Amino acid sequence: MAEIELKTAPADFRFPTTNQTRHCFTRYIEFHRCLAAKGDNSGECQKFAKYYRSLCPGEWVDKWNEQRESGTFPGPL
Numbered sequence: 001m002a003e004i005e006l007k008t009a010p011a012d013f014r015f016p017t018t019n020q021t022r023h024c025f026t027r028y029i030e031f032h033r034c035l036a037a038k039g040d041n042s043g044e045c046q047k048f049a050k051y052y053r054s055l056c057p058g059e060w061v062d063k064w065n066e067q068r069e070s071g072t073f074p075g076p077l
Helices: 021-038 043-055 058-070
Strands: none
Touching: 021 043, 021 058
């Protein structure tokens, strides 16, 4: 069986504190901006997906996805 390597998002100087809420939100937005700019099939956006998935609680992501679909997402996409 192949060994699985687990990684989280790299350190980001914009978020120096241990509270990673803004880091999570920013990575989520970066991922969706990348998709909008490069298309859904772009492999370049997958690093952002990995980052926000490792930082953000699943409940938040589910809520943000619902808000995006309904047009009520509070962030700048």
